[in-house]
Amino acid sequence: MVEKKKKKKKSQLPFRLNILFFIVFLLFSVLILQLGVVQILNGEEFQAEIERTTKDYTEIPVPRGKMYDRNHNLIVDNEAHYSITYTPAKGIQAIERLKVAEKLAQYISMDSNDDLEGVTLRNKKEYWYLKNEEEAKSRLSAEEAEGMEPGEQYNTILERIKKTEVDDFTKHQLEVMAIKKEMDKAMTLTPQVIKNEDVTPEEFAKVAEHLGELPGVNATTDWDRKYPYDDVFRNFVGSITSESQGILAAKEEYYLTRGYSRNDRVGKSGLEEQYESLLRGRKEKIQYTTNKQGKVVDSEVAVEGERGKDLVLTIDMKLQKEVNKILKEELNAIIKENPYKNRYVDTAMAVVMNPQTGELLSVAGQTYDRVKNEFKPTGLKTLYAAHPPGSAVKGATVLSGYESGVIEPGQSFYDAPIKIAGTPEKSSWRNLGRVNDYEALAQSSNVYMFYIAMRMGGDFNYQRNDKLNFDPSAFRQMRNYFSQFGLGVPTGVDFPYESAGYEGPAPQAGNLLDFAIGQYDTYTVMQLAQYVSTIANEGYRVRPHFLKEARMPVPHEDKLGPVYKSYNTEVLNRIEMDQKYIDRVQEGFRRAFQTPSGTADGYFADKPYNPAGKTGTAEFEIYEDGNMIYTENLSLVGYAPFDKPEVSFALIVPHTKAGNSINNKIGERILDTYFQLKKERKNPTKDTSEEQTGNEE
Template sequence: MNKKNKSKMQLPFRLNILFFIVFLLFSILIIQLGVVQILNGEEYQQEINETDQEYTQLPVPRGKIYDRNHQLLAGNESVYTITYTPAKGVTAEERLKLAEKLSHYISMPHEDGDYDLSERNKKEYWYLKHTDKAEKRLSDKEKEKMDNGEAYNTILERIKKKEMGDFTKKQREIMAIKKQLDQAMTLTPHVVKNEHVTAEEYSKIAEHLGSLPGINATVGWRRVKPYDETLSGIIGSLSSQKQGIPRDKKEYYTALGYKLNDRVGTSGLEQQYERVLRGRKTKIEYTTNSNGEVIDSEVAVKGKRGKDLVLTIDTKLQKKVNKIIRQEFDNALQSNPYLNRFMDEVYAVVMNPQTGGLLAVTGQRYDQEENKFRNIGVKAMYASFEPGSSVKGATVLSGYESGVINIGTTFLDRPIKIAGTPEKSSYAALGSVNDLDALRLSSNVYMFYIAMRMGGDFHYNRNQSLNYDPDAFREIRNYFSQFGLGVPTQVDFPSESDGYEGPDPKAGNLLDFAIGQYDTYTTLQLAQYVSTIANDGYRVKPHFLKSVHTPVPHEQELGPVDKSVETEVLNKITMDEKYIERVQEGFRQVYQETGGTAAGAFASKPYTAAGKTGTAENDIYKDGEKVLDAENHILVGYAPADDPQVAFAVMVPKMGVSTSQPEVSKNIGERILDTYFQVNE
């Protein structure tokens, strides 16, 4: 046989051996599967059936908040944190034992030994330490009629304070720890302590994790606000880990996927933009056995911290406005401490009239008892006051549009007397005045004539009754609302006031309304009103938010823009442009021309400002008796007059009346514009 034929015979032989080996391996595998199925299948199937998949979510740091110049206003600071993640079925006895162990490694915050423990916390602790004795409080017959919960609560009710005695400081601390452990939900990390966890406490816990089931030593975060005093209330606050979701918001937030112990914004911009700042939680999938023990875990969804906000607020300007208000407040008190003793707060709003961006929103209150100022800026959006003559621009425009006056219409400014009512007048008899004079000189009588005519009486006769249609109130308020007076400004903030609407639509009150001494408005509404006039009749929505940014790994950098806030025009004044221009000219004359009520402060400035002054009676009463003649002093304005970049409103309530009265509102407004345009004071 030749080599070629021999080779052909060897190849099938080798293949047969290979096939035999493969057959043998498959046979062994089949036998093994059979053994597993027949001998151990039930056991394995039971184990599979007894495991379960659970999900939990871990919080991530909130987005940051910056001002328009990227100064950090609210950020996150890393802190040591002790958490507890309970398995299923953990008993109260087990939590108490765990609390006792933890008490060797950490101390709980308290004030003079007070751990904020309720009577129930103490009774539950005593019950666990004296279970047999406590159970005797309930007879077997009573137990038969109650479920476990009812029986337990009844036993606690029957434990007397005297019986428990006094607890040691160590016992109270254990109760405080257990109180936190009791609040934890299955497989959800709960913060036991995250304020003032020391490095020593952190390392001790980390070292003994093996004997502390469910406890973890990790790094969390807390909110830091470098300019909290400057912007107190505007940035807002978060709920504490202890508080979690506020009770009145429980249904709202849980419907959005929040957990009860999640921290949420409870005020200010933290609340307004909660869903932007919160971020996406890390989602963990746990596999547990029939005993509730975690046998495996993995990250199902990777978390991502919240998006960052850039505001329109200029922190540098805000700080300076705060300082200006405090200085002028002090000057007023030193000038006349008696007559100004009821003046305790001042407000100012500065905004871009073309975009609605809020540059500064502040309020300062002087606490006489503590001899210090407090920041109350949020009240600029909900504290309302009579605005006085500052709203006369809206009154004149209402007169134009209703047809009761026209450009150049004149009236004789002298006291008006309506039958059965006190005499009404301007601060002086101004003689014949037209519409521009009425604004420049701040004529009350001119506004009275507009009101009387809108009420239906074009033929005023001294000491006689008016022909008056009460519907005039509705008409003039409709005109005012186009400027944002008496209606919400729609600012992006959790709450604001639309002011107070006087309830009695009689003729005399309509005349008072026309000079700003009946309805009340907020400082923000007045800023929106003057911005509307400055902006050629376009009322824009005031806003704090400038842009939203996607977070980036580099914590000190701003990420790409996710959303920019565009200017939102709420409405256009339904009046001929020539009327808007006429009032703009009147406002310019108030600040620039001889006799203008604010010309002394602004006429010589390198910028050309325009606006309106205002004074409204705001007498002080105590026990129903007037104790002081007082006034609200108001100033609204904008600059430059021909191309407005900035608008403002200043409200100084309850200034004592005096011939030597300091002009606080004018001084503040002047210094605000000087600061904005960087004019040396």
């Protein structure tokens, strides 16, 4: 019986084991099936997740385009220099940047005053925080932190770091902070300059040798602008922002929407600003591949970089240097001749251009600093400093008289002092007797212009000591005529800014008479140049411009590439006046320069280049110690040759005293120089090279 029970137990044991084995088999089968599903159906997806990488792009700046004068002499160049940059990967933490900064500080010096003085108290506290993180965090209790955002927690901790705890850093530690401060400005995958001024060859070599231990750091080259002609024309060229400035904050949105980065250098003044879109070039685009940890695993050039386009300007640098020299010498002569009498004069300005094309050949100015006893270039005043020009505008006055119908060609008036009831007597520089329109321009009759103004105001029956019948709308009518020449309106010059001059506010009869002789509204020298060019150019007003053409960059740095775009003559308007009227004013201008009675015949009558033009003198009041002192603005406009004009000019010398002819002397020397240079270029000697060093100013 017992034996039978044992047999029964033995038979039950294998059965239970079989059930257990079966269950285990089922479990393994399910596991194998699941692994199969993962491997076969989802294997590629999971493998892709394991190998997942991200492709990002960064853009590397390229050198800006260069600038040349009309004869292809280099005005603005690029000068390469060493630069140390930092390009952070994604997700880089502050402590990691600090470690890189500490290593980098072993190879470069940041001991300049600007760098070390730029380290703020907050920079020091941030450094202390990273070096003593546990202790720093202990200064904020868990209860306090509970109701704060992370940024608020961090700022509170920094506030609780005492100033005394960060006062004793070594010079080396301060240099580390200066480096990290620059690194903190960097945006992901965007190069940030750490040091580019005075990077020594030794520093460059050490950094380049240890790049493997300096993640994100690069030893590369950057560019600064170089000016072979020193200060000659420099104020028109303008400037660009520094690496630390980046794009201009006032125009941030403008630049960012056009593909700029915040640390890109841009033109901030002058032609650098005006033609930023041409000069900037195309940045090199690098594609970076990063893994899940944010480490760069591959990179390749996606878009080749291209240097900015080169600009060929209309300026003749040799003429520019000479005009500056002329202005300086003539100013110096009258100041030294009589320092007290000419104590108010300090500036002379001139514009030389091609009246048919609007090409600006020279735009110059010189100002004498009496405190420093030196001259400095102030050519920008030709664009923004407006002055009453005097009789130089009488050509526009006569043409206004013709077109409005208040005078006829050849009409004459007796030049004797004008006296209107209740006002001071007005006259010409001397009593000229009876003069017609030709003689009024040649001899600069104020009275002739007064008759035009009175008639345009509605009074055709002037009687001495009577009041005038006057319609104030005559002011607007005459200004409308003047604006056709560019007087009182923007010239349209291709520069970031220019003044349109100033309109006198009181529309009274006496002021209209002053307006007619250029002693009420004010104009810039650029406006006067456009005005005389319009008369020389048969009534066609053209836009003055600095840019002649843009050229494609080429690998050979010493050569100009093919033309990208030419900037040709742009006619703004043709004055609404009969050609026979323009012809008469042109003849009046010729007589002013070439006939014995002309106001400038002593300087231009015997010139072979057949000039024409108009002198101007405007009284200008200066108050000194409560006393009113009269000074004179001397101006001159002209062109040559009379029968086929190729050059025109305008100039003003404000605040002189009576008795000198500096305007005529400057104008004569400018035209003499222009035609002499033309002759030299037509018949070059063996040595025709132009010096590009030294400052004639």
